[in-house]
Amino acid sequence: MADNPADAADAEPTLEEQIAAYQREFQDLDPQVEQIVSALGRLNRRMNVAYGRQTASLGITNAEWEVLKALVLSGAPYRMGPGDLAKRLGLTPAAMTHRIDRMVAEGLVTRDRDESNRVRVIVELTTEGRAKWLEAMRAASGFEEDLLQDLSPEERGVLGEVLTRLLRRVEDAQPDAGGRLTDLT
């Protein structure tokens, strides 16, 4: 995660050039829609690169940071089962087993059998894991403040509201066979 090739200055065309190229190759395109979608995708990619740099400088990976986040958000005493963690992060249980292996080795979490139900396993945040999360959180929120610095309070409000509305639309709607979103309401 430290030196991903995605970090490199990547000879990408500007957003304007890219949209012009799409219009040239696909006449049916709505340039306004494409601008929103392309900007969204690229912004997200850049942000993940930035997060990756920050977590790497703290000696953890983005993957580990995700696990720390899930545990902290679950609230004290910061315990979850591997299966719940896997669902929460969109991973297979197998991948979670390995990820937890690594994090136990680094002292970020502990793994113990649940004595009241010996099929279950309890992953618990260590003090060190909680401290790492806090450091990463501070760095991330500083970066996020910088990113949004030029937006007026009104713009922030509109942006948050509109993005939330879009999110609700993807989360609530069920795509049909062709991938179109059909309203459930």
Added chain:
Amino acid sequence: MADNPADAADAEPTLEEQIAAYQREFQDLDPQVEQIVSALGRLNRRMNVAYGRQTASLGITNAEWEVLKALVLSGAPYRMGPGDLAKRLGLTPAAMTHRIDRMVAEGLVTRDRDESNRVRVIVELTTEGRAKWLEAMRAASGFEEDLLQDLSPEERGVLGEVLTRLLRRVEDAQPDAGGRLTDLT
């Protein structure tokens, strides 16, 4: 890519619950900033899942779709070198070699040595590859229209403009050692 665990309905807390949890665990947090950032990240993840379902139903992967996009956007005659493709997609040249292997085997692209400079290799879109791109493009833009359907023209304009401004900020600013964005202007 077809049946990623990320596709599953993932027991994720609602955005509101998540922001409340962040505030509980990290008092310095600006809820408005967190709403924007969280909605952005989750929206992007859901959209990628949707794209993945669509490309899978066309018999290609999202990874292959990215290559097709880069080639089409480069314009006729739809040729690029593996190195340029790798930079464009944020992959290592090694990964691109393997990805092209697969796509050649599937008939989406051809790979030939450049006879005018025998160190170089030319990857060229096939007719079938171009057709696949067009199908995927139609599906994607349909989905994108559905997604933005509830946004007024004014909202679309503001959203596109604000996202573009944010993107410019990450692309132009150089993060310092702590990951903070410093203006270059």
Added chain:
DNA sequence: TGTGTATAGTTTAGATCCTAACTTTAGCTT
């Protein structure tokens, strides 16, 4: 009890990616 079934997690095999070393070609420099 005993057995069937479901659940939780791990293990194994295969896929894709990254890092690093290597090969081939081109272009300088002397």
Added chain:
DNA sequence: AAGCTAAAGTTAGGATCTAAACTATACACA
């Protein structure tokens, strides 16, 4: 021309992920 250096791509080995088989535990019901 000979050799140095840089550039483009491939190969080899390790890391992390998915899919599928497997193990262990718990619970229901005869």
